[in-house]
Amino acid sequence: MSKPTPLSGFPELLPAQRVVEQLVVDTLRQTFELHGFAGIETRAVEPLDQLLRKGDTSKEVYVLRRLQAEETGSDAGIGLHFDLTVPFARYVLENAGKLEFPFRRFQIQKVWRGERPQDGRYREFTQADIDVIGRDTLPFHHDVEVTKVMLDALRRLAHPDVVGLPGFRLQVNNRKLIQGFYLGLGLQQVDEVMRLVDKLDKLPAEKVAALLVAEAGATAEQAEACLRLAGIRTEDDSFVEQVRALGISHELLDEGLEELATLMRGAAPLAGGAVRVTADLSIARGLDYYTGTVFETRLDGYESMGSICSGGRYDALASDGRTTYPGVGISLGVSRVLVPLLARGVVTGSRSVPSAVLVALAAEEARPEADAVADALRARAVPCEVAPSAAKFGKQIKHADRRGIPFVWFVQPDGTHQVKDIRSGEQVDADPSTWTPPSEDLRPQVTTTAPSTEEKSS
C-alpha cells in the first residue's frame, strides 16, 4: 500500500490536536450535565423519506447501499443524518411513551453532508446540540434556559484556564418580533420580507430595499422601516425603546419584544468579557422553520466563517398527528470552530500522549521494576508509560521530550528513585507510592498562540 492521501472534506486530527477536541467535548458535556441535560446518541442513519422532508437539503444526503445487496430490501432507503435535529425529533416520537417531558437532552455526534467541500464546510463533522422539548406546550423560560446553558458552555470554552478558544458573540432575535413588525407596517408577504432582509449580510442595504419593493410588495417607506428595524443592535433590553420609536404596533410585535427582552435580561449575568450577547434584529435564520427565538453566534476574529452556533424555537419540533412536541435548542459546530483553529496552530495540545511520566529503563531485565513504578503511579491516577527499550538515558529523555511528557522517572542502581522535570532539568528524590505531578501537568493542556492578522481572515 502506498502512502494514502487525505480525503477532502473529512478532517482528521493528530494525537496532540485530538487532545483539544476531547477537552472541548468534555467541557461541553460537563456543562450540559450540570444543567440536567441527558446525553443521548442516535444511530447514524435515518430513513431517506425523513431526511428529505426539508427539500433544500436533499443534495447533501449520503445514501447507503450494501455492497453485495441483491435485493432492494430493508436498507434500500437509508442515508446518513446531516444534522442532529431530524434524528432527535424521530427519537422523541419513537420513544415518547418512555420519556419524561419536558425532556432536556444533549447530543454530541458526527454528521455527514455530501456537499462539495469548501472553506469551513466539511463532509463529516461533529456537532453538539442541546434541546428542551415539551409535550403540547413548552413555557418560554426554556428559551432563556438553553441560552444560559450554551453561554455557560461558551464561557468555559473561551476561558484561558479551561480551553482558551477565542471569544464568542451570541446574537439573538425573535421571529414574532420581526413578523409582528412587518404585519404592523401593513406588509403581507412576511416570509418573503424575512428572506430578503436575511440577505443584509451579503448585499448592500439599498439593494435589499430595492428587492423588498420589487419582490415583497413593499413601498419605499415600508422597505426603509424594515431596514431600520434590522439595524437595531443592543447588548441589553434597550432595543425595546428603539423599536417603539419606529412607531409600529402589533400584538405579535409586543409578544416578540417581551420575549426577547426577557431573554436578554435572563442572559445578562452570563454575558460580558469573552462571551457577549447582542439582541441583533437582523438575524432571521431564513430557511428554517423557527417560530420565536432565533440564535446565531460568531467566533471572534473569524466572523467571516459565519455562524458557528445556531438554533431557535420550533412550535412543532415533532408531531405524530395527535401530539405536538414544541422545542427550543441550539447547535454548536464543534469541527466548524476547531478544525480551522487547529489547522492554523492557534490551539494545540501540550503533548501527544496522556502520560505525565516516562519511567526510564536501565536494562531490559529491570522492566518488572519499572512496571511496578508505573503501576504505583497509576494507582493514584497518574497516567504514565514505561520506556520501550533500555536505551541510554539521554535517548530516553529525548523520547519523552518528543511526546511532550514532562517527567522522567529513574530507578537508581542503589534502588532509590528520582524524578526529573525535563523542562527545568530539576531532578529530585521521589517515592512512587506518594509522588504526584503538579495538577497542571497531570493531563495534557491546551497551548494557545495568537494568530497573525493574515491567518485570522478565513
Add this chain to the structure above:
Amino acid sequence: MSKPTPLSGFPELLPAQRVVEQLVVDTLRQTFELHGFAGIETRAVEPLDQLLRKGDTSKEVYVLRRLQAEETGSDAGIGLHFDLTVPFARYVLENAGKLEFPFRRFQIQKVWRGERPQDGRYREFTQADIDVIGRDTLPFHHDVEVTKVMLDALRRLAHPDVVGLPGFRLQVNNRKLIQGFYLGLGLQQVDEVMRLVDKLDKLPAEKVAALLVAEAGATAEQAEACLRLAGIRTEDDSFVEQVRALGISHELLDEGLEELATLMRGAAPLAGGAVRVTADLSIARGLDYYTGTVFETRLDGYESMGSICSGGRYDALASDGRTTYPGVGISLGVSRVLVPLLARGVVTGSRSVPSAVLVALAAEEARPEADAVADALRARAVPCEVAPSAAKFGKQIKHADRRGIPFVWFVQPDGTHQVKDIRSGEQVDADPSTWTPPSEDLRPQVTTTAPSTEEKSS
C-alpha cells in the same frame, strides 16, 4: 409523521441505558489513558479498495453515494468502515512522519456492517480498540502490555463499584505455538489444520478429526495429537509441561511456548476474581492474519454470544512497501456486551437525567430565586435542574421520582432552605452554597440485577 419504528440492527438506548454505556466508555478511556494510550478518532469512511482488501468482508460494507451526485467523482468509491483496524493502519501510513513510535492508541467509535441482523450482530455498533504499533520492530513485551491494559479495563468494568458487569474470561493462545506444533508433527498444510481445529466450538471432536484426515492430509495419529493440543487449558504457565508431554519439538513451537508463558506470567497479577485468564490452546482466530499472540474473551453467563473482545499480534499491521509496521492490539465490542445486558434489564442507570437535585418552585415568580439555588449548586459541580412549573409540591416530588432524581430542594416562605431525600423522606435545613449530596448520589449509578437462568442463555 406517524410513530416511527426502530431499524433492525441499529440499536438505540433510552437515557437511563445510555448512562451505563457512557460510564463504560469513560471507564475504558480512563484506563487506556492511565497506561499512556492516546485517544484518536478516524473518519467514518475509507476508500472502497482499502475496505475490500480482506476479501471475505466484502458483503458487509456499506457503500456511500451522494443522493444528487451527477458525476461519479471523488466520493464514488467510499464506504463506511467495518472495524477500527483498517482505518488505524491507514492513519498510521498517512501520518507516519508525524507520529512517534512505538505508537500507543485507543479508539472508541462506531463501525457499520451491512450484514443481516441476527442475535448479537448489529449493523451499527461501538468498538473500543487498543493497539501498539512499531516501526520495523515491536518487542514482545508490548503483547504483555496490551493484555494487561485490557485486563485492567475489564476488571474495572466488572467491579461492582465501577460498572458491575458480569465477569470475563480472557483466552490467550499463540499461533507460533500451534503452527510450530503442527510442523513438528510433520503436517504441511498448517493454515488448513488451524482452520479446521477452529471449528471445535461448533463441531464434535471426532468430526474435526475426520476433517483433518480428509482435508488437511493428516494421519489419524496426527489428527489425535492436534486435538490433544487444542484440549489444553491452564490458568498459569503449566500448559508448557502439558505440551512438552506430547513429545513434539520444533523451533517455532519453542518460541510460541516461551511467548505465551511470558504473557501468562505477566498477566498473573491482574488475573483472578471476576476476570480470569486462560491459556487456551484451541483459540486460533481462524480467518485473521495474526502471527503470534491471539486473544478471545467470553462474558460470564453469555458464553454462547462468542468472543466479545478479540485481537492479537500482526507482524505487518501496515506497510507502505518501504517500511513495515508490526502491531499488537485488542478490540472490545462495547455494543456487543452492553446491548443484550441493557435489553434484558441486567444493568440500567439509576436515573434518566444527570440531575442530583430538583429545585422546587413555589410560584412562577420565584423562578429567579430557584435559578440562584441551582447556580450555587452547579458552582460546586452538583448537577441540578429547576422544576418546569410551579405545581403542587407533591407533583414536583413525583416529577423528580419519575426521573430518579434523589433530592428535592425547597425555598421556604421565610427564605430558609430545606432539602429532602425523596427515597428516605428525610428533610433537613440546607445552604445552597455549602450543601453537597453524598458522593454516590452525585452522578447516576449503574443498577445491576442478576438475570434469571432462562434470560441468561442467548
